[in-house]
Amino acid sequence: MRASMSVLAIDAAGAENSKKTPNRVTSYITFVLLAIVSAVALGGLLRIESAYKDVQQLRSAASLARTAVDAVSEADRTVLQLLAKQNESPDLGSLTLAARAADLSIAQFLKAVTDPTTLTVQRDADTFAKRIDEIAAALRTSRYDQARSIYNDQNVEALAETLTGILKSAADRRVAAITVLQRDISSLTTWILVLQIVTGLICIIAFFLASRKSRRDSLDRELAVAATDASRQQLSHLFAMTDMLQSASDLEDANELLRATAIKLLPTGLSGALYVFSNSRDRLMLSTTWLRGDDAPELPKQIGLQECWALKRGKPHINGDQKHTLHCQHHGKSEVALEIPMIARGEILGLLIIQSRDENGEQILEKNRNIALALADAMSLALSNITLRDKLRSQALRDPLTGLYNRRYMEDALERTVLLAEREKTAVSVIMIDLDNFKRLNDQFGHAKGDAVLRDTAAAILGQLRETDIACRYGGEELLVVLPSCSIEVAAAKAERMRSSIASFTVANGPEISASFGVASYPATSVTTKELLLHADSALYSAKQKGRNRVVRYDGDDLVIHATLPSPLTLMAAE
CATH class of the missing domain: 3.30.70.270 (Reverse transcriptase/Diguanylate cyclase domain)
Structure with a gap:
């Protein structure tokens, strides 16, 4: 839909530059048609979004109802098991847990729904809980006959069946409602697809009616704007990451921020890993990874300082998939990897690795090289700050000569x-x-x-x-x-x-x-x-x-x- 509005802008600009009345009229007609189609499609999208939210709520309520059914059934089954063990010391802990689970699951279900069945469920649930408490009290003093009498006379089993029946019915109603909503979503999706096809046809007609030069110039402007927006969004994510990294108290916090930002900024198909120096600074230890599939080769847990060309050169290095290129000793041959040494205040603090298993992996990594460098710079500063804080904390608590506590x-x-x-x-x-x-x-x-x-x-x-x-x-x-x-x-x-x-x-x-x-x-x-x-x-x-x-x-x-x-x-x- 956004692309359609962009083509509309192309046609409108061409009509303004053209002094021919037919082109101007065509642009106006195109604008009106696209506005109508866009409004209808937007309304459909909003309805689909609302239907999806309803489906999620209904699924949640149905799941809570089923959980409550299982919990009530388990509580009833636990009572029967305890009543059958007359000569044994009763394990009331299991009954207490089962009753508590039933109360909690029913309460969660009642909180999530607002239909009239909640009154019946609440009443039966309170009665069931009261009977369970009475049976537990009798079992606690080994009064098995009284406990059985309560169970049989008060129809606890029937009460449990009634309660589970109401909950099952509530779950079934919501499943049926989900089916109806999904059918509506499917229909709306089809209509929106038709509208998109109509929009495309309108755009094609407008495209051919406009002059070739104005079309080319406008497309160039659109691409420039899109690239600018993408760059601005990337910068926004990077600034947010840098700002949050200042609040990272330890390496785990920094790792979490790096994973989240890298997944947002880097395209799908690129995975990554972060290595940081060990305490002895004689090797790099694997700190975190992201988007590593189950079929991906296992990364080394540690990397020696002489095993990595990026560390030895102090510059980014690509381990390519060609046989005669320079590869690091630790590199797995089934992936292409961009390795970036993280440097802050003239000191190497770690190694950021971005990997691709695509057949055009080297081109993809080169295209995203600047983003990876920005991630490495932000993470380098954070690691430097964390290291400095740890050093200051250690100096405040330890004797500098012996390394023992002060x-x-x-x-x-x-x-x-x-x-x-x-x-x-x-x-x-x-x-x-x-x-x-x-x-x-x-x-x-x-x-x-x-x-x-x-x-x-x-x-x-x-x-x-x-x-x-x-x-x-x-x-x-x-x-x-x-x-x-x-x-x-x-x-x-x-x-x-x-x-x-x-x-x-x-x-x-x-x-x-x-x-x-x-x-x-x-x-x-x-x-x-x-x-x-x-x-x-x-x-x-x-x-x-x-x-x-x-x-x-x-x-x-x-x-x-x-x-x-x-x-x-x-x-x-x-x-």
Whole structure:
């Protein structure tokens, strides 16, 4: 219909430029005819749209009615099953769930419809629910005879059949109404098709009556306007994506926006994937894909930096379908792919891949190259912002030298962990660690060596921890580990393994490296976080006093020294 109106504009312009009266009259007649046909067709389209909405509402109501029928039948069947198990303890949970499902499904149906049957359904549903509650109450106290009496005397089965019958009838009426509406839609569609044919004939006649030059010029203008509108729409989508990406809090949000925008902007038949750097930045990991069919070849989960020409060149690269073209190592030969490195602030952040399985895939990708580049630019900036936010968040919570959490985070985390342990009746242990003679090591070998020892110590500690454990730099050369759901015996065993690992850093003709450990636990030795830290520190002080390079656990007023490696069973528990 829009094309018809465009041809009308062509004829109108030609008539204005022509001084011949017949051409002008023809243009006026064409305008009137197209206006009439357009109005009729528009009315038909609006009626079809309204009919489609009615069909959707009727389908929804019919589906709700069938769901209610199934739920009521299930509730009745559950009652019969429970009544048959006289000598067994009744499972009222299934009856409660079935009754609740019936109530909910009927309520949803009543909410969706407004015909007179709703009063009958509501009344019967209330009665049915009341009888089910009475039977459940009797079964709850093992009064099977009374429950059967209620079921038989109150005609619960007949009531369920009546209720399901009304609901089935309501569903059938709506199915019949859907059939009528679909027939009307089919008829209207046929009429609109006829009108479109008439419109086409009118346009053809007008086309041949107009001058060839004005026709060509007008068509050029129409194509230019269409191209401009398409470009404007694409820009609008891109601006919207860029604006929303500024609000993306993480990579998953950015992935969702990329998928939605790419599907809107790129033509049908083009699929895509996004790869982002791993934490170690030594490879790219698959982050998201879109429109990948079941028969499409599986994409690699990761891509090495030397496997992709787009990454090595820092420029877009097309993996074509010709044998003698340059292909990336990771590329599947059954697809043509445009690969775009995503660069922001001079840094490559990921790889955007647009793929086609069409025989003219290279031409299609080249035609949509600018859109793909715009998508990559928008996503690059978003990834850069997300990376920067994550880096700032990490800097606020972690010690820059060791990568462990800082003291502020530890204090909050320890408080939360102890509160959780108190609620769940579990243990929380704390290991306080201090490197022995660290000041002397700095004085003799320099602060660079001291920093290296701290980093190695942090790595050794992390290697002994679970994902739920928390390690932090408490201050200076003091480190602290929080172990949720861990007894003091297991914590002491874990500390002994840390001590042994740190002691292994000592090399010939090098500084002697060792650490002292103090262990305390909630609620075994301490009842508050303050006491927990105080007792762990006290045990650490005792380890220092008794010669260093040892583990001491606080055990009430006594301090227990772990002078040797714990038993294998304790070490297995520490894992």
